[in-house]
Amino acid sequence: MKRHRLLVLLPLLLMTSPMLAVAAPAFDTEFELRLDRLEETAMRDPLVALQSLPALAESPEARGQGARLRFAEGRIQLQAGNMPAVARLADQLEGDAAGKIPSDALRAALAERQGQLNTAAKYAQATLDGLGNSCDLPPAPQGIAASGAQNALHDAPAALPKSCDVSSALIALSIMEDDQFNRGLLPKSAELAQTRLALARAAEREIDIVQTLGDLAMLEFARDHVGEAQLWAQHARTHAGQDPLLLAFAKTYEANLARRMGNKAAQARAQLDGLTLAREAGATSLIARAQSNLADYYMQEHEPARALALLNEALPALQKLNDQARERTVRHNLAVTLIQLKRFPQARQELAKVDDLRRGQPDVTRRINELRELDQAWADAGQPKEAITLFHEERRLTEEANSRNREALLSELKVKYDTTAKQRDLDLLMRDKSLKDRQLDNRTLLREISVALGALLSLATLLGVVMVRKARFAHKALKAKESLLRAQSERDPLTDLANRRHFLAVMESMPQGQFHGALLMVDIDHFKHVNDEHGHAAGDAVICEVARRLTSAVRSADLVVRWGGEEFLIFVPAGGSEQVESLASRILDSIGGSPIATPDGALRVTASAGFARFPLGDKLSLNWEQAVNWVDLVLYNAKARGRNRAIGISAVHVPDAASLAKVEAEFDAACSAGLVTLREVAGPV
Numbered sequence: 001m002k003r004h005r006l007l008v009l010l011p012l013l014l015m016t017s018p019m020l021a022v023a024a025p026a027f028d029t030e031f032e033l034r035l036d037r038l039e040e041t042a043m044r045d046p047l048v049a050l051q052s053l054p055a056l057a058e059s060p061e062a063r064g065q066g067a068r069l070r071f072a073e074g075r076i077q078l079q080a081g082n083m084p085a086v087a088r089l090a091d092q093l094e095g096d097a098a099g100k101i102p103s104d105a106l107r108a109a110l111a112e113r114q115g116q117l118n119t120a121a122k123y124a125q126a127t128l129d130g131l132g133n134s135c136d137l138p139p140a141p142q143g144i145a146a147s148g149a150q151n152a153l154h155d156a157p158a159a160l161p162k163s164c165d166v167s168s169a170l171i172a173l174s175i176m177e178d179d180q181f182n183r184g185l186l187p188k189s190a191e192l193a194q195t196r197l198a199l200a201r202a203a204e205r206e207i208d209i210v211q212t213l214g215d216l217a218m219l220e221f222a223r224d225h226v227g228e229a230q231l232w233a234q235h236a237r238t239h240a241g242q243d244p245l246l247l248a249f250a251k252t253y254e255a256n257l258a259r260r261m262g263n264k265a266a267q268a269r270a271q272l273d274g275l276t277l278a279r280e281a282g283a284t285s286l287i288a289r290a291q292s293n294l295a296d297y298y299m300q301e302h303e304p305a306r307a308l309a310l311l312n313e314a315l316p317a318l319q320k321l322n323d324q325a326r327e328r329t330v331r332h333n334l335a336v337t338l339i340q341l342k343r344f345p346q347a348r349q350e351l352a353k354v355d356d357l358r359r360g361q362p363d364v365t366r367r368i369n370e371l372r373e374l375d376q377a378w379a380d381a382g383q384p385k386e387a388i389t390l391f392h393e394e395r396r397l398t399e400e401a402n403s404r405n406r407e408a409l410l411s412e413l414k415v416k417y418d419t420t421a422k423q424r425d426l427d428l429l430m431r432d433k434s435l436k437d438r439q440l441d442n443r444t445l446l447r448e449i450s451v452a453l454g455a456l457l458s459l460a461t462l463l464g465v466v467m468v469r470k471a472r473f474a475h476k477a478l479k480a481k482e483s484l485l486r487a488q489s490e491r492d493p494l495t496d497l498a499n500r501r502h503f504l505a506v507m508e509s510m511p512q513g514q515f516h517g518a519l520l521m522v523d524i525d526h527f528k529h530v531n532d533e534h535g536h537a538a539g540d541a542v543i544c545e546v547a548r549r550l551t552s553a554v555r556s557a558d559l560v561v562r563w564g565g566e567e568f569l570i571f572v573p574a575g576g577s578e579q580v581e582s583l584a585s586r587i588l589d590s591i592g593g594s595p596i597a598t599p600d601g602a603l604r605v606t607a608s609a610g611f612a613r614f615p616l617g618d619k620l621s622l623n624w625e626q627a628v629n630w631v632d633l634v635l636y637n638a639k640a641r642g643r644n645r646a647i648g649i650s651a652v653h654v655p656d657a658a659s660l661a662k663v664e665a666e667f668d669a670a671c672s673a674g675l676v677t678l679r680e681v682a683g684p685v
Contacts, residue, residue: 214253
């Protein structure tokens with residue numbers, strides 16, 4: 001990001017009708033720092049902070065700062081979980097001439113604490129609208145976007161404008177940063193975080209600096225910038241110094257980063273240190289957050305009893321603080337833990353509460369991660385029906401997010417082309433005007449006019465030809481880029497296999513109605529353990545090698561698709577049932593027959609598969625989406641039988657399509673009743 005300016009960020013935040021900026025009083029930097037220290041005290045003991053507020057209000061520097069004091073009280077009451085008091089103070093601020101901006105900021109923080117992300121983003125945007133350019137900072141050094149973690153803290157902080165309401169700005173930027181991240185718009189979220197860091201440094205807000213550095217570490221890792229992520233996390237740890245509260249925040253980010261990198265030892269160490277530091281600091285909300293994070297580690301390590309104890313300890317504290325955003329995280333982890341313990345009715349109760357807490361929130365990225373964890377938990381607990389349902393929902397959300405990103409890229413190219421075309425038209429108009437001016441200026445010299453006119457007309461014709469050629473070239477370039485994007489959008493970037501979009505295009509090109517052909521759904525066994533124990537680099541190596549082995553095992557006419565994550569779909573347009581069964585056996589042997597080389601050493605990997613040839617019978621017509629659901633069902637049957645095997649559908653003994661739909665809905669019961677005949681292919685020993 002080349003400039004740290006709130007005004008520059010307004011178009012980024014999708015503003016369509018910005019409010020006029022409200023003139024704000026000059027802010028006393030020392031007074032603001034004293035208010036900020038009170039909020040830090042409130043993290044440890046809100047009552048002590050509230051008792052200290054009257055003395056500060058009577059100090060000489062508090063004269064005329066009634067709105068700032070009410071805003072500070074609102075932030076302290078928020079730490080205490082006293083939501084009615086926060087709402088009352090926000091109402092009082094709104095009636096104050098100088099209180100509209102802090103009122104919006106306080107309402108944004110209140111909505112975020114209550115898990116109402118849409119409402120929080122709305123008030124955060126209103127805060128930024130009201131601030132206008134009052135918090136403008138000088139341009140950051142060139143290249144900060146490319147080398148942010150290296151340079152961001154080496155330069156002296158920018159001078160802070162005295163008209164800047166720092167506390168309101170930091171709250172709004174933090175919420176908008178989270179909003180963009182949850183929508184999957186990572187570059188915009190990172191740009192907001194850079195602005196927030198510059199503002200926090202200028203205002204000497206230590207907690208905001210450490211938290212923003214940690215957020216940048218998570219953002220850069222999500223963008224696959226691992227080196228940058230590690231540098232941001234290191235900066236957070238260094239900047240925290242020896243302060244237990246700041247160190248507890250830094251350790252939380254350090255643990256999250258270690259978890260995503262698959263370093264379990266570092267994750268456990270950082271989480272235990274973070275919990276110890278949070279207790280030393282006496283910060284109730286931070287203790288609950290550390291307990292939730294440590295419980296997540298025990299869930300990964302299949303120690304659900306230890307995880308359950310920590311979660312049950314954290315939940316009452318969060319409820320007392322009315323922190324519904326983190327309550328949702330704890331309840332989700334409770335649901336996963338209860339599934340691991342096979343206490344399914346209680347798990348479903350927690351999931352219902354999670355649904356209530358997340359209803360109406362635009363948190364696609366967070367929801368996809370929740371669905372993946374729940375899908376894995378249900379599958380490991382031997383509950384394929386729930387696992388399949390969640391798996392399809394996660395696929396749908398992932399495809400929607402990918403589609404939005406592709407559409408944004410195409411729109412950007414089209415805007416660029418339109419701008420070029422408009423500039424070309426303007427150039428032609430200016431040249432035409434120049435020609436007419438020359439004709440009028442030389443009216444008395446007919447001979448010279450004729451010569452000049454002929455020359456200018458020739459030039460205009462030549463320029464017209466050149467511009468037409470350029471326009472055609474630009475149009476062809478745009479079409480070529482669109483074709484390239486379309487082709488790239490139908491290939492998986494990691495394996496170079498066809499992706500689900502390409503498979504859909506193939507299905508649309510075929511005759512509509514009854515689906516003909518065979519499908520095999522292949523899933524790498526225990527792939528999550530590969531990522532957790534050996535790291536994402538090893539996981540990527542396994543996926544690429546499995547993709548290569550699948551391609552080698554099939555015929556040239558068959559289509560191998562990376563269906564999502566560690567799952568692959570193979571479409572066999574021609575061939576009998578015996579050929580499909582033989583292909584399934586060949587695939588299992590190809591994947592599990594020899595170890596796979598990874599950066600962490602050679603790993604033996606096996607796979608499970610479900611396969612069937614369609615139509616299943618003379619009167620059992622299915623479309624391709626239903627066919628995929630059927631091979632999904634037998635894939636989960638293969639996983640339930642112990643993995644490293646393929647299960648195929650040999651026959652379905654029902655008279656019509658309506659009966660077939662009932663069998664699909666109650667597949668396990670139908671198999672037990674003999675309505676479906678399955679055949680099993682064993683994988684290599």
